[in-house]
Amino acid sequence: MERAVLVSIEIKSERRRWRMEDVSSELEELVSSAGVGIAGHLVCVCEKPSAAYLVGRGKVEEIALLSADENADTVIFSHDLSGTQQRNLEGVIGRKTIDRTQLILDIFSKRAKSPEGKTQVELALLEYLLPRLTGKGIMLSRLGGGIGTRGPGETKLEVDRRQVRKRIGKLKSDLESFRSHRRTINKRRKNSCLPLVALIGYTSAGKSTLLNRLTGSSQPVSEKLFTTLDPLSKALRLENGQDVIISDTVGFLHELPHHLIEAFKATLEEVKEADLLIYVLDISDQRVHEHEESVREVLDELGLSDKPFLTALNKVDLVCDRSWLELQKNEFAEAVVLSAKTGENMEGLIRRMGEYFSGMIADLKVLVPHSSMKLVDMLYRQARIDKIDYLEEGVSISLRMPRSLFEQLNRHGEMRIIC
Ligand SMILES: Nc1nc2c(ncn2[C@@H]2O[C@H](COP(=O)(O)OP(=O)(O)OP(=O)(O)O)[C@@H](O)[C@H]2O)c(=O)[nH]1
Ligand SMILES: [Mg+2]
The missing domain is CATH 3.40.50.300 (P-loop containing nucleotide triphosphate hydrolases)
Incomplete structure (x- = not known):
């Protein structure tokens, strides 16, 4: 099992609403969810971030020492790292060093099962990595395997900047196809009312x-x-x-x-x-x-x-x-x-949903003029029709449907509500 030293950071110049112990405990939950063991956990409070290492140089030495003592594979920071900070830290610590975002992306990579889920996660991963690529290659080649280095389903990530850009374009267009499929499904659901x-x-x-x-x-x-x-x-x-x-x-x-x-x-x-x-x-x-x-x-x-x-x-x-x-x-x-x-108390929740929707569903009797017969067709598809009468001035329909949907269909005011 991969083992990591965790570093929870509080930077005083940055406004944070979470208490330090909550940040730390959530980092531990995330690490366990990623299937990584905890080799040690350091807490670090600093006044302001340092451009080179995020934390002070002394703290970096302390992290390096603990990681060596515990023979950890990885160091994980609770705070986001820039590409430069990440490289500098790895240089001193001599171990793969990742941030919370990379950790979360790694968990998502492992969990993604559906083609759409995998595409979404890979896109997020590559967009995160693109600005962190150095020159033509990528840090990943140096990092070996494990957390923060894999794509969805353990696939190897692309390593070349040009290839990454191309792949991002492809993933975006794939996502667009998933979206249009989803829109069709939503439309069908809407029609089912x-x-x-x-x-x-x-x-x-x-x-x-x-x-x-x-x-x-x-x-x-x-x-x-x-x-x-x-x-x-x-x-x-x-x-x-x-x-x-x-x-x-x-x-x-x-x-x-x-x-x-x-x-x-x-x-x-x-x-x-x-x-x-x-x-x-x-x-x-x-x-x-x-x-x-x-x-x-x-x-x-x-x-x-x-x-x-x-x-x-x-x-x-x-x-x-x-x-x-x-x-x-x-x-x-x-x-x-x-x-x-x-x-x-499932019944309590079901009752509250029922109360909410019963206020929204309307039982109406409406008159549709002969000049708007297409609306009768739409009502047939979208509402429950209880009674229909053909009158001289139009078609009288008793129906049940969500009020908002009725208002949407009647936005030009052709239908008259009788009661
Ligand atoms: N004791 C107790 N455990 C619960 C209850 N509801 C959920 N859990 C447990 O909480 C954990 C998370 O439950 P999930 O239903 O997976 O939570 P979720 O909100 O779908 O989580 P994500 O999919 O990760 O967003 C599981 O171990 C559940 O068994 C509850 O009412 N009582
Ligand atoms: Mg869930």
Whole structure:
């Protein structure tokens, strides 16, 4: 097993909202999720970053010494490194040195299964590496194997700058084809008139476990971070008989590398189509507020912060401290408290979804004038038609459909609502 010395960094001149111990513990979780052993963990606080090594020269010597003593293969920094810093550090430490972004990209590489997932990850990797290529070659050739050096599915990464550019172009055009396929599927779903619910949240919050519990599916779950890269959508019937489609999504992380957000935008943009978001939060984790904030930041970046949402406080079975739970219930007023694992209060969540959608679904009686017969056709495809009468002044239709969809179809005001 590859073993790494971890270096958690706090730079005082940079504003950080996460406490040092949270940065450190998350780095350890990421490293374990990448299948790497921890040979040692140093914490380093400095006033401002140094251009050459990020940290002071004395600290670099300390890292080099610990890595040698522990016979570590790799050194992993919690803070991003420039190409120059990375090269300089490797020069002194004499070991492969990578940053948090590379670590996360490595985890994504291992997890990507679908052709689209693999393409997205490879694109993110190459875009990260391109500015770090030195001359014609790449640092990777020096680094040997292991973490931070592989592409999706353990494929060897391209090493030549020109080839990398060419490959990036190819990956982008492949992604465009995946996107147009996805658009066709979305259109079909829209025509089927079922509302879409998206489960979103921090990695490991329990989104896939919740999807499985609600729909009886068997999406893989694990305590490792970023288990789901290929989200699944399933149908779910609510208590009031309303069918919805419920979708799992890729988990979020604080300071998620920009290249990954860019690459996964297409998948995440599906969230844009959602009628309702369910924020899944792990209430047993002390960092729950930090997690919530990170999720909101990513949604902001995607322009999705205005979506209607329900909050699900998951993993309540793990909370022993009742006063902490009461505090959180107050802080997240309106949230549904549940356990996807034990099934506790699934009915509460289903009921809340039902209440939300029943307010959105309209039972209407409308009159379509003879001059707009194409609308009757559209209503047939998109609404549940209960009754239809052919009258002198037009066609009277009793129907049931999402109000927003009706408003969209009737944006020119041809149809008159009778009741
Ligand atoms: N005790 C307990 N564990 C849970 C609960 N929900 C999920 N878990 C566990 O939490 C871990 C993560 O669950 P996942 O469903 O994979 O989480 P996720 O949000 O889909 O994670 P990513 O796919 O990585 O974004 C797994 O080990 C689950 O068994 C819960 O309600 N109670
Ligand atoms: Mg998952």
